[in-house]
Amino acid sequence: MKKISIMIPTYNEEENVEPLSEAIINVFETELVDYDYEILFIDNDSHDQTRDKLEGLCRGNHKIKAIFNAKNFGQFNSPYYGMCQTSGDCTICMCADFQDPVDMIPKFVDEWEKGYKIVCGIKTTSKENKIMYFLRSCYYKLIRKMSDVEQIEHFTGFGLYDQSFIDTLRNLKDPTPFLRGIVAELGAKRKDIPYEQAKRRAGKTSNNWYSLYDAAMLSFTSYTKIGLRLATIFGFICSGISLVVALVYFVLKLLYWDQFPAGTAPILIGMFVIGSIQIFFIGLVGEYILNINSRMMNRPLVIEEKRINFEDDDKKENECS
Structure with missing residues (x-):
């Protein structure tokens, strides 16, 4: 039976x-x-x-x-x-x-x-x-x-x-x-x-937003690579844009040093934008590391x-x- x-x-x-x-x-x-x-x-x-x-x-x-x-x-x-x-x-x-x-x-x-x-x-x-x-x-x-x-x-x-x-x-x-x-x-x-x-x-029910988030992150970090790939791609793009902006600003400053404004607003805005993107992806990479850490401990x-x-x-x- x-x-x-x-x-x-x-x-x-x-x-x-x-x-x-x-x-x-x-x-x-x-x-x-x-x-x-x-x-x-x-x-x-x-x-x-x-x-x-x-x-x-x-x-x-x-x-x-x-x-x-x-x-x-x-x-x-x-x-x-x-x-x-x-x-x-x-x-x-x-x-x-x-x-x-x-x-x-x-x-x-x-x-x-x-x-x-x-x-x-x-x-x-x-x-x-x-x-x-x-x-x-x-x-x-x-x-x-x-x-x-x-x-x-x-x-x-x-x-x-x-x-x-x-x-x-x-x-x-x-x-x-x-x-x-x-x-x-x-x-x-x-x-x-x-x-x-x-x-x-x-x-x-014992389910709440935290437990649902935990389930979503476990699934995301276990079965996708897109998070890390996006972090790499966005990091590369932002680095390229930052380099181009820096070069343009430097050239304009050399050519028109007496006319070019010395304001810091563009620099601050760029720093905040790039910084927020970096913080987001650092947190995302942290989720992957947390998943790896849990597996390595093998409890x-x-x-x-x-x-x-x-x-x-x-x-x-x-x-x-």
Whole structure:
């Protein structure tokens, strides 16, 4: 009997973990009766009753597992690490707030049985804030045009991943993994399935402008070269313009030294313009350096505080760390 792993990252989801686990179990008991399953929750240091709820679920069902992180390791490391800890023939990654529809699970499995190694859920519409959806759409189109790797628009990580791809993730040893980019770059035999993203069932999202910026910069600095290329090109152009202006000013000063005004306004304006361009690109180059620094430190993705119901496969504890 094939085993399907459902991996769910959590952070302050006390109102959602119990109904979500019930909905998933119901899918396996009614539509996927020929498959075994495990549900793995990986909690990123919640401060509400999420962990108490998860411990109760694990006591009631041995197929429900939980990993408690020692602290919050971010929105990318924790899910990636959780995927590496699954033991199924395939792994389905979904969020805990019901924005990823549970009824998509049988559709993913059906495409997987047809031979696809990765099945991605693609948001074609969303009930989230329309402004946010528009901004996300602009970002996806922008990064897709600039990236050397063809990026997947409106893909959040919700989807099914064959065990062979999970093994690839385990072997990457990437300390700053960006799953969406990795799927686009390394994923083979991929099938995209459209769906409508629902509203959050309960609780408050942990996403904010800073976390969205962090995600955008990780994607930008991991899969594009255009930032550094623009810095080089603009630097070359500005240097050339500055040299020409300096030479012209010097020649005019020599020829018409008694008539040529000695005002400093043009010089100051040029300094401010060139200085602002330099500051912008220094910040952009800094983002690339920050990304390189994170990878060079090669720190573990997460540090576990506790894991529950892993008695049969503790060997995975040190993998993908």
